[in-house]
Amino acid sequence: MPNKIRVVIPTQQGKKKTLRLGKKRTYTAILLAAAFPVGLGLVGYSYQQSQLELTSTEGSLASLHQEKAMLEAKLEEQVNEMHDLSQELEEKRDSLQLLGKRVNDVEAVLGLVDEEQYDSEMPLEERIDAAAIDSAVRATMLRLIPNDSPMTYQRISSSYGRRTHPITGKRHVHSGIDLTCKTGEQILAPADGVVETVRPSRQGYGNYLTVRHAFGFMSSYAHLHKFKAKSGQFVSKGDVLATCGNSGTSTGPHLHYEIRFLGRTLNPQYFIDWSPENFDYVFEKEKKVQWAPLIELVSSVVKLQINLTNAPYVDSSIKTAGNEEITSEEVKSTN
Structure with a gap:
């Protein structure tokens, strides 16, 4: 090749x-x-x-x-919403300030004070002379202000104050007291009052009921089984309000029981332990309430009732809308 x-x-x-x-x-x-x-x-x-x-x-x-x-448009929308919310918050803040002034006026009459401002070292004798309160005033207070247990309970599963939530595991303020029970256990009115809220629900507090009592007190009941009273119904101490249950967010049958005074929570345990035999107990324990002005008010109401029962009653001096005083003699002279 x-x-x-x-x-x-x-x-x-x-x-x-x-x-x-x-x-x-x-x-x-x-x-x-x-x-x-x-x-x-x-x-x-x-x-x-x-x-x-x-x-x-x-x-x-x-x-x-x-x-x-799209994100920029959404951001602009959220900024506008935040601006609107800010204005609404400012308006509500002004309303709350005005409401706070009104509450202070009511507190001055009924005697509610912040716990930080209260002198816990003040002896009971200086706060109120419980022995001087007559039986009629005691009976009236125990009739109109929540006292004793609202039901026969098995144990206290959670007390009033800070606690770890049994479901979420988070620390929070427990605004009431939890009383374990058998489903269907009767819940009784702890004082005379009028049923305000009757709200069935499967979430949160579940079936929920509130009673408005005299002198600014209110009691509430959560996780109920069945309602036995209607909204607007007047109830007497001992009347059946509902039955204990396990509705809403709950780990077992129990009653979540709260007591409030002018919207502020009080420790229900103090009122559960308050009884005729232990009458001065709540005055010693509940430091958020100045009881003396309230007792004076109850005493005047009782005295008025007694006077009206015994004989026609005319106050020695009656203040009219014009701040003019009319004496008893003047009233008699007009008759």
Whole structure:
């Protein structure tokens, strides 16, 4: 086999031109000729992939721009809502300040003070002379202000104050006291009053009932089984309000019992332990209430009732709307 390949190329003049190529050069040329379309195909494929990636990137970029525009619009909407809420909060703050002034006026009459402002070292004798309170006043207070247990309970599962929530596990202030019971146990009114709220529910406090008592006191009952009283119904101490249950967010049958005075929570345990035999107990324990003005008010009401029962009663001096005093003699002279 010859080592060279002869290639004859005809010219325009009819002559022949002969080229002699070595085998290595020939094979190289053949390989290059074969590799060229392959390389061209690879370049084309690479270019096509780049175009696809570019198209995908452009689509993603457009989507991001659209998402950005949506987020900016949402942010602007939230800023506007925050502005509206800020204005509403400011209005409510003003209303609360006005309400606070009114509450202070009521506290001055009924005797509610903050626990921090109360002198816990003050002897009971200086706060109120419990022995001087006659039986009629005692009976009236125990009739109108919540006292004794609202039901026969098994045990206290959770006391008043800070605690760890049995379901959420978070620390919070427990505004009442939890009394375990058998489902269907009767719950009795701890004082005379009027049923205010009767709210059935499967969430939170579950079936819920409140009673409005005299002198600013209120009692509430949660996780009830069945209601036995209606909203607007007047109840006497000892009347059946509902039955104990396990409704709402609860780990077992129990009563969540609260007592409030002018909307502020008090420790129900003090009122559960308050009884005729232990009459001065609540005065010693409940430091959020100045009892003396309240007892004076109850005493005046009892005295008025006694006077009206015994004989027609005319106060020695009656203040009219014009702040003018009319004496008993003047009243008699008009008759």
